[in-house]
Every structure is written in structure tokens, then in C-alpha cells.
Amino acid sequence: METMNVCCDQIASSNSNQLHVLAVDDSNIDRKVIEKLLKVSSFKVTVVDSGSRALEYLGLEDDKNSTRFDDGSGLKVNLIMTDYSMPGMTGFELLKKIKNSSALKEIPVVIMSSENIVTRIDRCLEEGAEDYLLKPVKLSDVRRLKDSILKTAGDLSRKRKRNDDRLPVLPSSLSCHRNLNISPPASPQQPTPKLC
Amino acid sequence: MLRQIANTRQSLFDQGYLDEQFIQLEELQDNSNPNFVEEVVTLFYRDSARFLSRLDQALENRPLDFNKLDGLMHQFKGSSTSIGAKKVKTECTHFRNYCNARNAEECKRTFQNVKKEYTTLRKKLEAYFQLSKICNDENEDISYTWVHEYHWDQLSKCNGGERSSTEEPQVCT
Numbered sequence: 001m002e003t004m005n006v007c008c009d010q011i012a013s014s015n016s017n018q019l020h021v022l023a024v025d026d027s028n029i030d031r032k033v034i035e036k037l038l039k040v041s042s043f044k045v046t047v048v049d050s051g052s053r054a055l056e057y058l059g060l061e062d063d064k065n066s067t068r069f070d071d072g073s074g075l076k077v078n079l080i081m082t083d084y085s086m087p088g089m090t091g092f093e094l095l096k097k098i099k100n101s102s103a104l105k106e107i108p109v110v111i112m113s114s115e116n117i118v119t120r121i122d123r124c125l126e127e128g129a130e131d132y133l134l135k136p137v138k139l140s141d142v143r144r145l146k147d148s149i150l151k152t153a154g155d156l157s158r159k160r161k162r163n164d165d166r167l168p169v170l171p172s173s174l175s176c177h178r179n180l181n182i183s184p185p186a187s188p189q190q191p192t193p194k195l196c
Numbered sequence: 197m198l199r200q201i202a203n204t205r206q207s208l209f210d211q212g213y214l215d216e217q218f219i220q221l222e223e224l225q226d227n228s229n230p231n232f233v234e235e236v237v238t239l240f241y242r243d244s245a246r247f248l249s250r251l252d253q254a255l256e257n258r259p260l261d262f263n264k265l266d267g268l269m270h271q272f273k274g275s276s277t278s279i280g281a282k283k284v285k286t287e288c289t290h291f292r293n294y295c296n297a298r299n300a301e302e303c304k305r306t307f308q309n310v311k312k313e314y315t316t317l318r319k320k321l322e323a324y325f326q327l328s329k330i331c332n333d334e335n336e337d338i339s340y341t342w343v344h345e346y347h348w349d350q351l352s353k354c355n356g357g358e359r360s361s362t363e364e365p366q367v368c369t
Binding site for chain 1: 217220221223224226229232235236239240243270271273274275277278279280
């Protein structure tokens with residue numbers, strides 16, 4: 001069974017926690033604006049200026065000597081918003097690396113671009129991007145995104161709860177069994193343990 | 197004064213220098229960050245100086261590296277778009293079209309237009325922000341005067357209508 005990503009657990013367990021966004025853009029103007037857009041929309045924000053810095057922050061850097069960004073709170077990232085056109089690693093390349101990582105693939109990634117190129121949009125969505133926003137990004141885009149992220153997290157949380165409820169009911173003969181350390185099977189597909 | 201500022205601001209939109217993105221920036225400005233728009237615009241000036249200088253240099257190359265020119269202009273256009281610099285953005289688009297067409301002469305000509313529009317916009321924005329600052333200062337004086345007058349009235353009431361010779365606000369005992 002797939003491990004549920006921790007960020008959704010956080011949202012499900014504590015709605016008072018703000019969603020944490022990692023924004024990636026090489027333009028300092030765009031970084032300033034996106035940071036403000038997100039803060040005004042009640043997100044916690046971390047901004048970096050390149051794909052490699054983003055991977056460093058996410059703990060995915062290949063270079064073992066790279067120091068991990070430490071903002072002191074060890075915040076999990078709930079959403080990544082990245083510019084498409086960046087020198088070095090493009091937003092698309094960053095998207096691919098994240099989706100290919102077992103640790104990070106569940107984090108929604110949104111691409112931002114000034115260019116309305118249908119083939120580019122399709123490619124990003126096929127690669128697993130949550131959304132493709134045309135720059136300049138507006139408050140209404142961010143609000144819509146927030147609703148969508150919260151809804152997805154809510155759906156996943158409810159789905160997980162339903163899966164738990166569907167676990168097979170253990171036979172009442174379990175009550176005679178002294179060993180209460182037997183845990184229920186991880187999924188309905190797995191065979192139930194043999195009991196007395 | 198306030199009307200003058202409003203008119204100045206409106207003319208920037210009416211004459212096509214700014215578009216709705218500038219309004220979006222204004223909407224993001226609040227008491228916690230009262231100079232947000234000006235800060236963004238200042239970043240734009242800094243970025244622009246860098247891009248325009250690099251474009252100038254690149255246009256001196258022989259032969260022209262159109263991919264490089266296009267790349268630089270794409271970034272400059274991005275900055276312009278982010279602050280709502282409408283006319284500048286339009287000229288950037290023309291430039292990129294000529295880059296794609298590998299038309300050196302038109303690229304150079306259009307670049308002059310880009311610089312002209314940028315310079316014009318910058319002058320207008322600097323004037324606008326300067327005007328806003330003066331107005332804010334004046335408003336502060338006005339509010340102080342209002343408070344002053346209020347205390348004076350209160351004082352008159354305390355003394356049974358007699359005006360004190362001093363202008364200092366006094367508490368009624």
C-alpha cells in the first residue's frame with residue numbers, strides 16, 4: 001500500500017496550520033510579487049531563486065555536502081510553485097525531478113509561465129503538474145489554487161479514512177487470543193492472519 | 197491635492213502606460229507594507245538598467261546572436277509585465293518578433309523604442325510617487341491641525357467660552 005504523504009496528514013490533522021508553499025523564480029520582481037500574493041492569501045512562504053536551490057531545500061540535492069536550508073521549523077512543503085523559464089534547471093526539469101522522487105512526488109507542483117504555448121502546457125500537465133498559471137499570476141489564481149489544494153487534501157484524507165474502515169473485521173475468537181500484538185492486515189487485499 | 201494624484205494615476209492607465217497588473221500590485225499593498233508598489237517598481241528600475249545595458253552590448257556584436265537577444269528581451273519583458281508596464285511590454289514583443297525573423301535593422305530600431313518607452317514610463321512613475329509622498333505629508337499636517345482645532349474647541353468649553361492665550365491643548369480639570 002502506498003504511503004500517504006506527510007503533508008496531507010498535516011492538513012488533515014490540523015487545519016489551523018497554514019499551508020506552506022515553496023516558490024521558485026529567477027526574477028527578483030516575480031519572487032517579491034508571488035511572495036506577497038501568497039502571504040496575503042494566508043500561506044507560509046519560502047522563496048528560492050533556482051531549481052537547484054529548490055531541490056536543496058526539499059532535501060533532494062545529490063551533493064551530500066550541500067547544507068540543508070534550515071528555517072528552524074523544519075516545515076513540510078504543501079505546494080511548489082515554479083517559474084517555467086529559468087537558467088540552469090527549467091521549471092519543467094524541476095517538476096520531473098520532484099515527480100520522480102518517492103519522497104516528494106505527492107507534493108502538488110504548479111508551473112508559472114508568461115508563455116501560453118499549448119504543447120508546453122500539455123507536456124507539463126502530462127508530467128504531473130497540478131496546474132499551469134499564466135503570468136502575471138493574480139490573487140484570484142492563488143485563491144483558486146488554495147481551494148483546489150485544500151479540497152484535494154480533504155478528499156485524500158477522507159479516502160484514507162474509508163480505506164481504514166474497510167479493513168476486515170477480525171473474528172470475535174480473537175478475544176480468546178492472548179497475543180494482542182497481531183495488527184490488522186495493511187490492506188483488504190492481503191490475507192487475514194490465521195487466528196484461533 | 198488628492199484629486200491631482202488621482203488624475204495623474206488615472207492618466208497613466210488612460211494613456212496606456214500601465215495596465216491592470218499595476219492595480220493588482222496596489223491591491224497587494226497594505227498597512228503592513230505601505231510602500232510595496234514603490235518597492236516593486238524600484239526593483240524594476242534596477243533590473244531594467246541591467247537588461248537594457250546587456251541588450252545594448254549584445255546589439256554591438258557582429259553578427260547578432262538573435263537567440264541571446266531574444267533570451268534577454270524575454271526576461272526584460274517578464275519584468276515589465278510583472279509591474280504592468282503596458283507600452284514597454286508591447287515594444288518588447290515587437291523586438292522579439294524581429295528577433296525571430298532575424299531582422300537586425302528592425303531589432304535595433306525597435307530597441308530604441310523599448311528604451312524610449314521605458315524612460316518615459318520611469319519619469320511618469322517617479323513623478324507619481326513623488327506626488328503621492330507630498331500628499332501623504334500634507335495629509336499628516338492636516339490631521340494634526342484637525343486634532344489641534346478639536347482640543348481648542350474642548351478648551352473653550354472648559355473655560356466657559358473664554359479662549360486661552362496659549363495654543364497648547366489642555367486637559368479640563
